[in-house]
Amino acid sequence: MSKVIEPGTNEITTTGQVGRSVPRLESKAKVTGRAEYIHNLELPGMLHAKVVRSTVAHARIRRIDVSAAKEMPGVYDVITAEDVLKLIPDPYYGPAFHDQPILAIGKVRHVGEPVAVVLASDVHTADRATDLVEVEYEDMEPVFHEVESAGTETAIVHDVIRPAGTFADLKTLKPRTKTNIAMEYHLRSGDVNAAFANADHVFEHTFRSQQVNHLPLEPIVTVAEVTDRGNLLIHTASQSPSFVRIEVARLLGWPENRVRVRTAYLGGGFGAKLYIKLEALVSVLALLTGRPVKLSLTMEEQFYTITRHAATVHIKTGVTKDGRILGRHVTTWWNGGAYADIGPRVTQKSGFTAAGPYDIDAVSLDSYAVYTNLPPAGALRGFGIPQLVWAYESQTDIIARELGLDPLDFRRKNLLTNGRPHATGTVLVDAGTTEVLTELERLMDWHGPFEHGTGPIRRGRGIAIGIKAAVSPTTSVAFVNIYSDGSCGLYCGTVDMGQGSDTAMAQIAADVLGLAAEDVRVIHADTDVTPYDMATLGSRSTFHMGNAVRLAAEDAKTKAVEMCAKQTGLATASLRVENGQVVTPDGQAFTYGAILSKQYGMQAGNIMGVGSFVPDYEKPSSENGKSENITPFWMVGGTGVEVEVDIETGKIAITRLVTVGDAGKALNPGIVKRQLSGASIMQMGFTLFEEMAFDEGQVVNASLADYKIPGFWDVPEQNDVQIVEVPHKNGPFGAKGIGETGSLALSPAVANALQDAIGVRIYETPLTPERVLRALRAEQGNEWEED
């Protein structure tokens, strides 16, 4: 059923469009520097906005004095919450909770929180004037660590926690007070205490992941203008234009049709440009001034806008002496920062996979979304899963070693396979757990000899495997429009931020219609033009939008055939579509253009196909957190690494990286491989060196000078990527999402390789030289003192 794709293989479908490594449709635009990004947008009469940000982590605002800034020559205006409140009486926004004020009202909850905005025609003038805005704060007790914050009774970040009721699965949440726990999720399946009692060994560990940043190279940017009818037009580098429209319309009390949101190519997203970021603020600025307004963040500001959750994961596992996992209890605390963003969904959607891709009778999971006084955390390539895999796959190796079992065999013995129920009660279907592990074993030559070295450079290898459930329930709608000459436009709200969705969606439409993918024009997300799509996130687009596009193309094809049947007097069932033509039993062929010309008596008209897709879903029971249908598909990713560890400096070098991902069906094998590799290397940065460092809530390394991301020298010499295909019965052509699959398992694979190399275990990322050396010294009974 599964198979492994070799590089350059052209998989043939009926028309050969799906499975072909079509070069990205926008290739020439990108290499010539002509591709459109909102970063480049300038409008006549446009004002530039610069944000005055909080310098403290938790405080009441006593006074804001904007007079000096307003008097600076060139400054158009300075805006505070007072102005916002005149326009919007309840200016709190957010996807899961309405907790984030457009500008701080009465108090600030993290360093970098927007307090005021300076507007000027010249961006440098606006920037200089922000220094003249005086804000007086009255400090409050801050709280930074997620576990501490979950227990505090004094440092409360939000007086009242207000769920938004947006998502079907979070609708039942009630407001809370006097706690920093925004939301919690619990799963109970089987008797965990009995399992621990019956186990030969019980292992208990705590793992931590640090706070990191997406850092798309196109910084987050929004431009808003008021149209001649007094409506809003928002140009924004957003992964979720439909959501932005709904949320801005809600804030203003307007119907959706008064807000238009459009995007272009995104210069990277990774989750940073999701839901709503600058859009509410910039819309307000445009409405208050009547002028187009642009806000383009600096790299530094990105660190204060959205981040990835730091997380503490406590994991307790009971096993038999021959290596059968009987029970597992996992408690996870997610550091959501000052505003919930999508943290509550991470808490639940990722929370329920915390026991890993293993077949365990008794599982109990507790997952807490916790507010702190740090910059907000949201979704970053994996939606919390990499933090969980870090814990359970590190522990998997620890257990295997303790029991004297081969780590790969131990995994195989406990692996959750198709047909078996996951801890949630959802039966695993069409998921490549076995296939990914087997492929990892082969590529790593796992049972072959491996030289560990004896000198200052020691070698080791490790593997890990992770599973992710696609977020559900979500909806995608697509239109296929065949124009009067027979050429085709595809209207879909999936945002191409580098993942190659334009190309993949064009391939799907082309395959159905018998056209070449290169000839399908993909119209970018514009809520006045393209239909609803929940968002480009969580590796959902290939599956959800892919299905919508396929259905839209099928609909257009059916309409063309019906039109042709009427024109020729033949039965629709006797007609077939080949190479973009409707063909009659006697061999006559009509192009879509010819059919339209005949229909309208001249080159005119359209054939419109509509497709929409929303998978079945059953929300987790409030009693035990279980659901028989919790996800439309599972993603499975495995990573193998070979490392060299310098025992004198503590530096880990990954010499070989093997990334294996189950694509279901690789619609475009070239792009799928690039996605797997890119995700893997990004995760390598989060594993080895990326870390937001804080001092009283201030990010002390908020620049690319101090916060290093992977560069040319960090990429392993051997960077092997392997696609596994276990087709999904509901995926378009069997395809599943792949954008995060490479991120899932890398961190523990490296820690496992580290232990293989030098015998020490590290429980916290990043695996910096200092941490490695400290662990090594501790192992040798020669511990370093903390500074």
Add this chain to the structure above:
Amino acid sequence: MTEKQVIRFRLNGRPVEIAVESHESLVDVLRRGFQMYSVRESCGQGLCGCCTVYVNGTAVSGCLYLAVLVDDCDVMTVEGQGSFDALSIVQQAFIEREAFQCGFCTPGMVMMATQLLQEHPLPTDEEIRHYMSGNLCRCAAYTEIIAAVHRASELMKEHGLTLPASTGSAV
């Protein structure tokens, strides 16, 4: 506000002039005055390479280069390297090796790779990593970019194709 100063230079081979303020960077001026949107400010510290342009044939970070300094110079951006209908060798090789994802860093990568190949027509992996290490790609297409540089080198050697002049020709 400071006094504006008029500077004259050649941009992708064409003579241009513009009044600039002393604090304005080359990125600001190329975008504001000439809509050269391939030149992008990202990190703002000369560390990511998204703003790479040539001044008198040498690659510089446009975000750190004061615009007044290009008076009487040759300035070249990726717009001067190739167009849709006439891609440069390096641009062609980037497409063949799928050496980009979001494309935001790509113009800078193309500029740097071109200068690398001018100096080292047959670069080793090590030379490529070293030379390109000032350019970052958050999508992490590094493996593919290295392959693309080798591919461009091959196109030059086997097919006798040449790189665009680093001072730019009129486009």
